[in-house]
Amino acid sequence: MEELNPTEGRTPIEQTPTPEEITQEETIHKEETQDLQFTNRLDLSELQTNVQQMKAEIGKVIVGQTDMVDMLLASLLAKGHSLIEGVPGVAKTITAKLMAKSLSVGFSRIQFTPDLMPSDILGTSVFNLKSTEFEFKKGPIFSNMILIDEINRAPAKTQAALFEVMEEQQITIDGNYYKLESPFMVLATQNPIEQEGTYRLPEAQLDRFLFKIDVGYPNLEEEIEILMREHHLQDRVKTDAITPFLTADQIVKYQALVTQVLVEEHLLKYIADLIVATRHNQFLYLGASPRASIAILKASKAFAAMSGRDFVTPEDIKRAAIPVLHHRVIVTPEREMEGITSTDVIKQIIENVEIPR
Helix, strand or coil, rough: CCCCCCCCCCCCCCCCHHHHHHHHHHEEEEEEEEHHHHCCCCCCHHHHHHHHHHHHHHHCCCCCCHHHHHHHHHHHHHHCCCCEEECCCCHHHHHHHHHHHEEEECCEEEECCCCCHHHHHHHHEEEEEEEEEEEEECCCCCCEEEEEEHHHHCCHHHHHHCCCCCHCCEECCCCEEECCCCEEEEEECCCCCCCCCCCCCCCHCCCCCCCCEEECCCCCHHHHHHHHHHHHHCCCCHHHHCCEEEHHHHHHHHHHHHHHECCHHHHHHHHHHHHHHCCCCEEEEECCHHHHHHHHHHHHHHHHHHHHEECHHHHHHHHHHHHHCCCCCEEEHEEEEEEEHHHHHHHHHHCCCCCCC
């Protein structure tokens, strides 16, 4: 007598799987799910956690301005410098001070004025009567985080003193080389409205800033929150709420991690396409240099690491493009008279350049 197949004679609804078939399907599904799971090559969990904590610390005092805080943190991780531009009173200086206070590193603030000399920043040699020799007295630039307030108020000679230190993290004085300790970051502020008694920053110096961060006014809800916090503050100092928790060694370690973030070859071509497009745009008098493409690469790696990813996406590149490029390109005089800004042109370039898939 022939054995009956348990599935024969059933309609599709009646063909329920046997326990053996269920077990086999679960095993296959589990194997497929495990194949889809992946882990980062780099352990970015500590970096991401500390970045969130820094945002929370700064958020104890600063209301809104999340984009500015993100760019400052990305600039720190990418070993870059940032130029913060905005009207007076939008928390440019205090945000930079709060960021420095949340780090256990050296901090110097330099107020730029028209009579400031290079030696006031870098230092000078002083004759020691006891030893009858000249001794070099280091200036305020010998620190980890430098806040330069109103950078456009110093003359060209003083501006030029920053070129070497911002690019090479070293200073040459009297034939001697002085290497600055890592991490090293310059945060500079300037006011775009009041131009009396100011000096336009040279293009060579602007090119040394990784980001130019435009800071706008807060919205109505943020303005109300600012007033409420100020009302409840009473005699307490704002910055007392910030506690330093990141050391210099940790920052250097995170900066090394960021350099190892993966960037696919087609994304490198995407960065190059964006840069080349600025050099052939009819609205631009001056396009971006290779230093700009390197800056986008570094910034996009930092944004990826801050998001907990060890690989760069096109969105990271697009996020980095505007703050990296808009102070490195110059709009033609005719288009500038029409009210077209460098940011408008860069946005158009980003829209026109094909995103790699």
